[in-house]
Amino acid sequence: MKIDKRPVVPQRLRRVPREGWSWIDRRFLRHHASALSGQAITLYFFLTAVSDKHGVSFYSDATTADLLRFNVRAVQDARDELLAHDLVAYRHPVTQVLSLPERRRQVDGAEPASLGDVIRQLIPTTTPRGERS
DSSP: OOOOOSOSSGGGOOOOOSSOOOOOOHHIIIIIGGGSOHHHHHHHHHHHHHOOTTSEEOOOHHHHHHHHTOOHHHHHHHHHHHHHTTSEEEETTEEEEOOOOSSOOOOTTOOOOOHHHHHHHHSOOBOTTSOBO
């Protein structure tokens, strides 16, 4: 069966913005995301969205936490995870999204997960009191 890939809403096609620069390399999802926590993936997406053409950004941990609705410790832990996987470099206050390594690093015996598992990690769960986890 051939899939019709025409845009559903052609008058709303995405365009490269006049200001800013970002993209997510498909290889990130195919080869790296499955080994990361949902918070690390979310931080990676955020960093790619706010970085310049060289992958450099300088949002503070507090601002990043506020925008992502994380606590500061979660931002630091997610960044440490990205550092361990060689996906970002960090020198306070600058974070740089790096070109993707050729092969994904296996850290702490992490096993690959399916893309569905990765996406499920990104969806917030609710506790019995309706609080976000």
